[in-house]
Amino acid sequence: MESLTKGLKLRKSGLKPIQITPTNQDGGDMIASGEEQPLSPASRLYHEPTFNVYIIAIMGWKNPINPSVVYEKLPQTLLKHPRFSSLQVVDEKDGGKMKWVPTNVNLKNHIIIPHIPQTTLNSPDNFLQDYIYNLTKTSIDSSKPMWDLHLLNLRTSDAESIGIFRIHHSLGDGTSLMSLLLACTRQTSDPDAVPTVPTKKEYSDRSGWFSSDRLIVGIGRWWQRWLMVACMSLLLVWNTVVDVGYLMATGLFLEDTETPIKAPAGVERNPKRFVYRTVSLDDMKLIKNAMNSTINDVALGITQAGLSLYLNRRYGEEKNNKGGTEKNNNLPKTKIRLRSTLLVNIRPSSGIQALADMMEKNTEAQWGNWVGHVILPFSIGIRDDPLDYVREAKATIRRKKHSLEAIVSFSLAGLVLKLFGVKAANTISHKAAARTTLGFSNLVGPVEEISFFGHALEFLAPCCYGHPHGLMINFQSYVNKMTIVLSVDESSVPDPQKLLDDFEASLKLIKEAVYAKGLVKEEGKLQEAAFT
Structure with a gap:
């Protein structure tokens, strides 16, 4: 030794x-x-x-x-x-x-x-x-x-x-x-039981359409099935090539639009301010069920809507400061390129029970820092129909599910590190992240109340610092709550509580639009119907 x-x-x-x-x-x-x-x-x-x-x-x-x-x-x-x-x-x-x-x-x-x-x-x-x-x-x-x-x-x-x-x-x-x-x-209801975390449907099928038997139900001939699989294979390959090419272009030269929340170079060294806001997970589930989507779709839709409201106000304030007139829509006429670097765990987690057994019974559990990079585009704009934010988010996430971008990016990073060393791999990864505007993640939490060494948990709010963004957004669920956590560089987002206000207002607008369009009955009418 x-x-x-x-x-x-x-x-x-x-x-x-x-x-x-x-x-x-x-x-x-x-x-x-x-x-x-x-x-x-x-x-x-x-x-x-x-x-x-x-x-x-x-x-x-x-x-x-x-x-x-x-x-x-x-x-x-x-x-x-x-x-x-x-x-x-x-x-x-x-x-x-x-x-x-x-x-x-x-x-x-x-x-x-x-x-x-x-x-x-x-x-x-x-x-x-x-x-x-x-x-x-x-x-x-x-x-x-x-x-x-x-x-x-x-x-x-x-x-x-x-x-x-x-x-x-x-x-x-x-x-x-x-x-x-x-x-x-x-x-808290059973001190011997570990928390129950639901399996997210959107991540349980990592191969996308390949394991969706419903897509070939009713197709009776083998050649039709073969054609369907061939088409889906070609689409998977095409999406992967496009996404990886897009990621490489981002690492080389493709910058996001210079918006008020786009941080300057070196922001990773700045201290970050953490703020959080808890909203109703039941409201998000209501929207999810009404629009036949997922919680991820709703979270991304709320984020797109909230960022649109926030940027619209920031651009309006800039116009006022320059002597202009603030309007209902102050966003630039040209399309805003605003993207997130999304870190994807490419190896399924061992799960809470396996990790608890590891600590209590000295069993084995998989562990590692196996993450791939995905570039997630955000659609920024003032929409007449608030549900469009969720529809656009659903289309984006569905498109990303049918791509191997995360796996290929992880493999390429490992190859660069092996051939050229840590410095080269870091330079490429850092540039790709720094040319996007923000970081984004969504973590699923326990469905029942839990305690930490006998201390009952009220909320859980994770996020990070040291990343090359002026804004990091994380959604964390817990029982019937969803906590939105922001890590911000104050030179990019000087008023993070207003941004949280915009996220909360966006959830309310989307929920009201679901009721207005008759996708679900209003809560009061549901209660009235229950007694008649």
Whole structure:
């Protein structure tokens, strides 16, 4: 072990070499106990200065937090995962490759309980916002496992206390990390049961039309079936070629339109302000059912509508400042190219139960940072019919489902990294992301109320910072709620609460349009019909 210690050093960050202490904790995710493992290509990219991304998960609890319980329970759960009890170091004897090396974890270095001044009691929500904002100015010392947990016994407008998990993105992709976090929780109605997360229909069929038997039901002849499969295969190939070409063009030269929310170069180094708003998931389900769509379609439709309202107001304000006249539609006459970089987990998650078993029973569970890049276009404009936002979103997502863009982009990134190294792969990935306007994601959460070490959860609000965008939007469901979380650069989005207002107003407009067009009966009429 002494020779290993001498051969391992921190990545070039000016810190002193680490002294590695092996542990006997089981890897749990197919990592042998006490053995070093190489970082995946994606994890290595997250250590580059322009792609140094952290995930922040804000947890609101219904009761005050008891730090002693957290200290007691974390070693029995989270620390049993090898990524949370390992260092990321450079092995100079192996060509400078980064590896995971198990170590002992001192929880005092990871659990932070800040002092909360009495003066904050009049504005606890602002204190929380400022606390997270200041947190995004910092990074985690890589001489320890790269995560921390901040516990705030702070009563806000929507919770009795707050927990802030900060995790470096190199530890895993967003889906895996959220699944692991939820695997540490239990249902409030059954303390022995892990949360139930519904399988999203739109992602259960990763091959698109190929596994949709209904498309060939009624076609009796084999040659007609063969023709159908051939056409769908050609369409899949065509969509993939077009999407990958579009992605490569974005990495080389294709920029989004310079809108008020398009951030300048270097925005990834700026601190980010986190804000969130909880809306009704039942309202989104009502729209989903009325329009025969998915929650993803509705979330993207709300986002397109909200961004359109927000940009329309920002352009109107610019006209006023220049002495012009604000109109109902202040958007440019030319089409706005506004796109999101969407990170897609190309390997299905192990699931909450598998991760819970890994921590409790030392079983195996798959893990990794296997993500591909997808360029997701947004349709910006003032629509006469609010339902058009959802229809356009549905068409966009359906088109993206029938493409292998994520898989091909992941493979190409790995090939570039292998042939030309981390710097080249980072440059290409960073440019492709920086030439888009925002980041977007939608995570599905538990369908029942859960508790974290006995603390009942009120809401969950994850997002990230360190990305090359001025705006990151994340939708997170929990029971009958949907929390919209924004991570913003204030020079690009100086009024994020107004943007949340626009998202909330867009949901209301779309819901009212569903009623107005008779796609569903109004709630009052449904209640009246139930008693007649």
